[in-house]
Amino acid sequence: MAEPLPDLLEELVADIQNDDPIAILTTLINEDDVSIATLLESLPVDHRIAIWEGLSRERKIGVLVEMRSDPREILIDATPESEWALMFADIEAEDLLELTDSLPTRLTDLAFEALDTKQQRFFKEATQFNDNEIGHWISREQLVLPINAKVRDALRLIRRDVPSHVDTIFLVNRSGQFSAAVKLTQVFGAPEHVPLVELTVGAMPVLKGNDDSIGASLQVQRSGFASLPVVDEANKLLGHLDITAASELVNENYERQIMASAGMDEDEDLFSPVAKSARKRALWLGINLITAFLASWFIGLFEGTLQQVVALAVLMPVVASMGGIAGSQTLTLIVRGLALGQVTNANFRALMIKELKVGGVNGVIWAVIIGMVAAFWFTDAALGMVICLAILVNIVSAALAGVFLPMLLDKLRIDPALSGSVILTTVTDIVGFVAFLGLGTVFLL
Amino acid sequence: MAEPLPDLLEELVADIQNDDPIAILTTLINEDDVSIATLLESLPVDHRIAIWEGLSRERKIGVLVEMRSDPREILIDATPESEWALMFADIEAEDLLELTDSLPTRLTDLAFEALDTKQQRFFKEATQFNDNEIGHWISREQLVLPINAKVRDALRLIRRDVPSHVDTIFLVNRSGQFSAAVKLTQVFGAPEHVPLVELTVGAMPVLKGNDDSIGASLQVQRSGFASLPVVDEANKLLGHLDITAASELVNENYERQIMASAGMDEDEDLFSPVAKSARKRALWLGINLITAFLASWFIGLFEGTLQQVVALAVLMPVVASMGGIAGSQTLTLIVRGLALGQVTNANFRALMIKELKVGGVNGVIWAVIIGMVAAFWFTDAALGMVICLAILVNIVSAALAGVFLPMLLDKLRIDPALSGSVILTTVTDIVGFVAFLGLGTVFLL
Numbered sequence: 005m006a007e008p009l010p011d012l013l014e015e016l017v018a019d020i021q022n023d024d025p026i027a028i029l030t031t032l033i034n035e036d037d038v039s040i041a042t043l044l045e046s047l048p049v050d051h052r053i054a055i056w057e058g059l060s061r062e063r064k065i066g067v068l069v070e071m072r073s074d075p076r077e078i079l080i081d082a083t084p085e086s087e088w089a090l091m092f093a094d095i096e097a098e099d100l101l102e103l104t105d106s107l108p109t110r111l112t113d114l115a116f117e118a119l120d121t122k123q124q125r126f127f128k129e130a131t132q133f134n135d136n137e138i139g140h141w142i143s144r145e146q147l148v149l150p151i152n153a154k155v156r157d158a159l160r161l162i163r164r165d166v167p168s169h170v171d172t173i174f175l176v177n178r179s180g181q182f183s184a185a186v187k188l189t190q191v192f193g194a195p196e197h198v199p200l201v202e203l204t205v206g207a208m209p210v211l212k213g214n215d216d217s218i219g220a221s222l223q224v225q226r227s228g229f230a231s232l233p234v235v236d237e238a239n240k241l242l243g244h245l246d247i248t249a250a251s252e253l254v255n256e257n258y259e260r261q262i263m264a265s266a267g268m269d270e271d272e273d274l275f276s277p278v279a280k281s282a283r284k285r286a287l288w289l290g291i292n293l294i295t296a297f298l299a300s301w302f303i304g305l306f307e308g309t310l311q312q313v314v315a316l317a318v319l320m321p322v323v324a325s326m327g328g329i330a331g332s333q334t335l336t337l338i339v340r341g342l343a344l345g346q347v348t349n350a351n352f353r354a355l356m357i358k359e360l361k362v363g364g365v366n367g368v369i370w371a372v373i374i375g376m377v378a379a380f381w382f383t384d385a386a387l388g389m390v391i392c393l394a395i396l397v398n399i400v401s402a403a404l405a406g407v408f409l410p411m412l413l414d415k416l417r418i419d420p421a422l423s424g425s426v427i428l429t430t431v432t433d434i435v436g437f438v439a440f441l442g443l444g445t446v447f448l449l
Numbered sequence: 450m451a452e453p454l455p456d457l458l459e460e461l462v463a464d465i466q467n468d469d470p471i472a473i474l475t476t477l478i479n480e481d482d483v484s485i486a487t488l489l490e491s492l493p494v495d496h497r498i499a500i501w502e503g504l505s506r507e508r509k510i511g512v513l514v515e516m517r518s519d520p521r522e523i524l525i526d527a528t529p530e531s532e533w534a535l536m537f538a539d540i541e542a543e544d545l546l547e548l549t550d551s552l553p554t555r556l557t558d559l560a561f562e563a564l565d566t567k568q569q570r571f572f573k574e575a576t577q578f579n580d581n582e583i584g585h586w587i588s589r590e591q592l593v594l595p596i597n598a599k600v601r602d603a604l605r606l607i608r609r610d611v612p613s614h615v616d617t618i619f620l621v622n623r624s625g626q627f628s629a630a631v632k633l634t635q636v637f638g639a640p641e642h643v644p645l646v647e648l649t650v651g652a653m654p655v656l657k658g659n660d661d662s663i664g665a666s667l668q669v670q671r672s673g674f675a676s677l678p679v680v681d682e683a684n685k686l687l688g689h690l691d692i693t694a695a696s697e698l699v700n701e702n703y704e705r706q707i708m709a710s711a712g713m714d715e716d717e718d719l720f721s722p723v724a725k726s727a728r729k730r731a732l733w734l735g736i737n738l739i740t741a742f743l744a745s746w747f748i749g750l751f752e753g754t755l756q757q758v759v760a761l762a763v764l765m766p767v768v769a770s771m772g773g774i775a776g777s778q779t780l781t782l783i784v785r786g787l788a789l790g791q792v793t794n795a796n797f798r799a800l801m802i803k804e805l806k807v808g809g810v811n812g813v814i815w816a817v818i819i820g821m822v823a824a825f826w827f828t829d830a831a832l833g834m835v836i837c838l839a840i841l842v843n844i845v846s847a848a849l850a851g852v853f854l855p856m857l858l859d860k861l862r863i864d865p866a867l868s869g870s871v872i873l874t875t876v877t878d879i880v881g882f883v884a885f886l887g888l889g890t891v892f893l894l
Contacts, residue, residue, distance in 0.1 A: 008664060009790035017795035034652060038671040046791040048799045159637070166634040168673070171616055189611040192604070192637055207479060219453060225696050226483040228613070230675060251670050251696045258703035259785065265710060266781035267774070274786055274796075275803055282810040285778050289771060289815055296770035297822070304763045310755075317762035318749045321769070321878065325741035326734060329712070333730050336711035340704065341719055345454035346491040350462035351719075354493045358720055365727040370734055377742070433766060 009039065013046050020051050028058065037063065041070035044079070048275045053082045064091050069102045074273035074280075077106050092118040097126035101140065129242070138220035139213030141253060142234045142243040147173040149200065151183045156196040162188065169246040171230045175200060181239040182210060210235055213242050218257045219345070221250035261343065264422035267291070295430040299324075302434050306441035309449060315382045316444045319391055322378075323440045326370060327398035327432030334359050334406025335428050339420050342410055356407045363403025371396040390447050394440035398432060405431045454484065458491050465496050473503065482508065486515035489524070493720045498527045509536050514547045519718035519725075522551050537563040542571035546585065574687070583665035584658030586698065587679045587688040592618040594645065596628045601641040607633065614691040616675045620645060626684040627655060655680055658687050663702045664790070666695035706788065709867035712736070740875040744769075747879050751886035754894060760827045761889045764836055767823075768885045771815060772843035772877030779804050779851025780873050784865050787855055801852045808848025816841040835892050839885035843877060850876045 012031065019027040032040060032055075040059070044052050044067065056079050059067065064083075068076055083091075092115045100115050107115070119127060126144045133139030145167040149157055158173055166188070173186045184204035194203060209227055211220045211234045224232050224245050231246035259270040267288030273281070303310070303320070310317050338355070341347030347355065371392045379388025405428055410420035413427075457476065464472040477485060477500075485504070489497050489512065501524050504512065509528075513521055528536075537560045545560050552560070564572060571589045578584030590612040594602055603618055611633070618631045629649040639648060654672055656665045656679045669677050669690050676691035704715040712733030718726070748755070748765070755762050783800070786792030792800065816837045824833025850873055855865035858872075 010793040013790070013793050014795040036652075036671070036673070042789065042791060046786070046793075046796055048796065048803070162634065163638040169675075171634075171675070188637075189607065189616075189633060192633075193608040207481075225693070225700070226481070228481070228693060230614075230616070230692075247675075247692050247696065248670065248673060251692065251699070254696070254700065255670070255703070258700070258707070261707060262703070262710075262785060263781060265707075266778045268778060268781065272782060274782065274791060274800065278803065278806040278810060281803075281807045282814075285775070285807065286811055286814065288778065289774055289811060292770055292774045293767065293815065293819065296767040299766045299770075300763050303766070307759050307763065310762045311759045314752050314756045314762075317755045317759075317765070318745050318752065320762070320765065321744045321748070321882075322738065322741040324766070325737055325744075329734055329737045330730070333711045333713060333733065336708060336713065337717060337719065340707060341491070344487065345458070346487060346719060348455040348458050348491075350459040351491055351493065355719065358493070358723065358726075361723040362726045362730065365723060366731055366734060369727075369731065370738065374738065437766075 009042060009046075012039070013043060016043060016055075017047075017051075020047075020054070025058065028055065032059075037066035038070045040067050045071060045075045045274060049078060049277065052078065052275070056082065061087065061090050062094070065095050065099055065103075068106075069099045072273065073106050073271040074276050076103075078273070078276075080106055080111075088114055089118075095119065097123040097130065098143070100127055101130050105135075133213055136217055137214045138211055138217045138234060138245060139215075139236075139242060141217055141249060142213075142245050143167070143169065143231075143249065144243040146170055146244050148241065149173055149175055151175045151177050151201060153200050154196065155191055155194045155198045155200065155203075158186065158191045158200055159196065162191070169231065169248055170244075172205070172244075173200065174233050174241055174244070175204070176241050179238075180241060182233050182235050182241045184208075185233060205229075208232065211245060212237070217253055218343075220245060221253040221257075222344075224250035225254060257343075261339075261421040264419060265425060267422065267426075292426055295426060295433070298430060299433040299437060303437050303441065306437075306445060309441055309445045313387070313444055313448050315378075315384065315387055316441060316448075319378055319387075320437065320440065322374060323391065323394050323398055323436040324433050326374070326395055327402045327436045328429050330363060330366060330399045331402030331406045331428045331432045332425060334363070334403050335410060335420075335424050338407055338410045339424055342414050342420060347411070352407070352411060356404070359403045359407050360400065363400045367396045367399035367403075370399065384448075386447050387444075390443045391440060393443055394436060397439040398436040401435045402428070402432045454487060454491075457484070458488060461488060461500075462492075462496075465492075465499070470503065473500065477504075482511035483515045485512045490516060490520045490719060494523055494722065497523065497720070501527065506532065506535050507539070510540050510544055510548075513551075514544045517718065518551050518716040519721050521548075523718070523721075525551055525556075533559055534563075540564065542568040542575065543588065545572055546575050550580075578658055581662055582659045583656055583662045583679060583690060584681075584687060586662055586694060587658075587690050588612070588614065588676075588694065589688040591615055591689050592633075593686065594618055594620055596620045596622050596646060598645050599641065600636055600639045600643045600645065600648075603631065603636045603645055604641065607636070614676060614693055615689075617650070617689075618645065619678055619686055619689070620649070621686050624683075625686060627678050627680050627686045629653075630678060650674075653677065656690060657682070662698055663788075665690060666698040666702075667789075669695035670699060702788075706784075706866040709864060710870055712867065712871070737871055740871060740878070743875060744878040744882060748882050748886065751882075751890060754886055754890045758832070758889055758893045760823075760829065760832055761886060761893075764823055764832075765882065765885065767819060768836065768839050768843055768881040769878050771819070771840055772847045772881045773874050775808060775811060775844045776847030776851045776873045776877045777870060779808070779848050780855060780865075780869050783852055783855045784869055787859050787865060792856070797852070797856060801849070804848045804852050805845065808845045812841045812844035812848075815844065829893075831892050832889075835888045836885060838888055839881060842884040843881040846880050847873070847877045 016031050019031055095115050095118055104112050130140050171188050175184045177183050185208050186200045186203045190203040209232055211232050213234055213236050224247050231244045233244050234242045236242050263270050338347055374395050375388040375392025378391045379385050410424050413420040461476050464476055540560050540563055549557050575585050616633050620629045622628050630653050631645045631648045635648040654677055656677050658679055658681050669692050676689045678689050679687045681687050708715050819840050820833040820837030823836045824830050855869050858865040
């Protein structure tokens with residue numbers, strides 16, 4: 005990436021508007037696949053396809069690999085059938101693994117046939133793991149030597165070829181089980197006759213192929229190593245996870261969390277076709293509509309009260325809002341803790357107590373403030389007392405729900421980042437309205 | 450990290466509850482600084498301090514560096530004055546840079562005095578940059594050779610010492626300006642007399658010290674290189690940004706975004722003292738209270754209408770909810786695009802048009818559905834028509850606000866991840882209530 009993406013994007017759009025294919029080519033020529041992928045994602049569909057068609061065949065797979073699924077699929081659909089065989093000429097197992105979910109089966113088969121025997125084996129090994137297991141995503145290209153090898157063996161191996169993102173030699177025993185790792189930089193300083201075991205890295209964490217892909221990736225990022233070995237159940241070396249691949253998985257997971265909070269997935273395309281985008285988002289609107297009608301139904305129980313004390317209707321948003329905000333603060337903290345492995349059964353009770361205390365303090369403070377404002381606004385002390393109690397009840401129960409709900413969802417293996425906020429808001433809305441209108445019915449009629 | 454964090458945490462809490470200091474020590478002995486930092490963050494304050502006090506002095510700075518500010522400051526406050534001089538014995542410039550914001554000035558000064566001359570120079574160079582500039586965070590420990598050096602010079606340099614996270618030699622001209630980079634793995638295969646310039650890496654992106662720290666970090670992650678050179682305005686080599694440091698900055702930024710959506714910062718402590726946590730969160734509750742009262746005030750304008758048509762009060766949450774959800778979907782998509790540099794002036798209009806179309810489609814569909822439900826529920830066709838129109842208006846204006854608002858905030862240099870959702874909800878609440886109650890006043894009275 006020779007210049008920052010936003011500048012590049014403005015330049016490219018100007019080139020397109022001037023209808024200047026040479027300028028477009030010049031703008032893109034020095035950019036890497038990731039930058040081109042990101043640029044294509046940032047363009048409306050017609051421009052995106054025009055630029056795509058202008059890319060050289062050799063680049064196309066590399067660019068596709070780096071794109072999100074939704075924008076990628078638009079380009080796949082726009083590619084003429086006759087091009088694929090040529091595009092697949094240099095494809096590797098790792099590329100194909102990224103693309104399979106987006107490609108029709110017949111194209112996956114075509115690409116698989118284009119792989120050489122070793123790459124076909126890599127592909128098959130990878131697909132024995134689900135895509136939430138790290139074994140699906142690891143590199144299988146690596147430097148391996150027997151445990152009794154010497155520095156001279158290592159030098160011979162290195163001089164032949166060092167795969168990219170590799171800075172370590174893995175030592176295995178006769179059954180192919182992982183034993184230890186030696187850093188390349190250690191090898192270079194040492195005399196040729198020294199056994200490699202004398203140079204091994206101290207405590208290097210070892211990953212299992214069926215480890216959770218995000219947990220494993222965070223482990224690589226935290227380890228300080230450029231990559232970690234990955235083994236199977238019998239401790240046989242399967243491959244390694246390097247920090248570049250790990251960072252991609254971690255970033256994707258953060259994006260998933262961020263997009264999930266609005267009921268979207270991380271593959272959402274800035275410029276997806278209107279019908280597709282509307283359909284994808286409609287589901288979330290529908291789910292939220294049901295919860296909103298549920299809240300309405302509870303309000304409807306108090307129709308008589310609302311008719312007599314219209315101030316209650318006016319103040320309803322205040323009660324709902326305070327509960328929703330307080331709850332979402334607790335929820336966000338707990339969801340992050342769950343994602344990072346910092347919240348478990350072991351500290352659940354302590355967290356619950358702390359959040360209840362925080363909710364209690366803020367509940368009392370804001371209840372009193374809001375009660376006084378309401379009492380003055382409507383010159384009605386009883387109304388002030390009613391909203392004061394309702395706010396207190398709602399903020400405290402929001403804290404409770406904010407801790408309890410994500411823990412429960414996590415146990416049920418439902419993603420709390422996706423469904424947490426909608427369920428929480430339903431709880432705080434209903435608790436808030438029922439408390440407020442119920443207390444109003446008791447004290448104000 | 451020898452075992453997954455949640456298991457480790459449960460083990461540690463069990464050790465603490467059994468009051469077994471030997472077991473605690475055994476549990477922690479093989480863990481790296483990051484894991485211990487993460488574990489300490491996951492513990493209630495009293496346990497956290499107890500474990501902290503049991504750590505060896507040599508580890509303490511390393512662990513502090515890896516912690517978030519809020520939990521870190523609790524441990525700093527709990528450390529007796531007399532310990533610091535010993536803890537600072539081996540501190541390096543990069544550690545001190547991480548800690549300065551958390552340390553009282555007198556301790557920063559004490560630590561600075563403990564640095565050797567070279568580290569003191571590194572520290573001073575770093576603090577010439579703001580902490581949102583990448584120059585603040587880069588490593589200054591690296592392998593540098595003159596542009597005319599040969600493989601033999603490189604080998605001599607490497608045999609002395611290779612700093613961690615370094616896999617590249619930077620070549621500079623006589624004025625210290627960055628010229629090119631050579632990968633260590635390239636050097637090892639080559640004959641001793643070969644000039645290094647013949648082995649240089651092709652197109653390696655070069656960062657500037659005052660580049661935005663997140664943009665620069667994403668560039669490292671995308672580059673495929675393990676680290677990128679960083680230069681000053683005159684192209685003089687300042688240091689390098691490695692992918693481990695880059696990933697930390699990127700992860701922190703994602704966490705910031707996630708926490709900001711609930712009005713919190715990424716340093717929020719799971720177990721911060723109740724008073725502190727309540728105070729930090731109260732601000733956000735207060736801001737949201739003002740917007741809720743604003744919505745209430747608008748509702749209050751229609752008190753007369755509400756008194757006569759109480760069904761309007763019952764259905765208010767439906768109107769507000771649909772606008773809020775639709776708006777937050779657009780907002781989330783645009784905020785992500787802005788964060789990744791994928792949304793700029795260049796595609797703003799096209800995005801606006803697309804989101805308006807999506808809003809239009811979903812607006813019409815849900816308006817009709819909700820209108821029919823309301824008409825049947827209250828056996829009132831006119832009410833159905835009123836809510837139908839209000840929903841349409843609210844979803845379309847939510848789409849408009851969802852694109853326009855984050856762009857505007859970004860231009861004003863206000864973080865859209867933090868303030869976007871609260872402003873958006875205010876807009877959709879007010880537009881929704883005014884449209885609904887206004888139309889109700891016109892058609893239902």
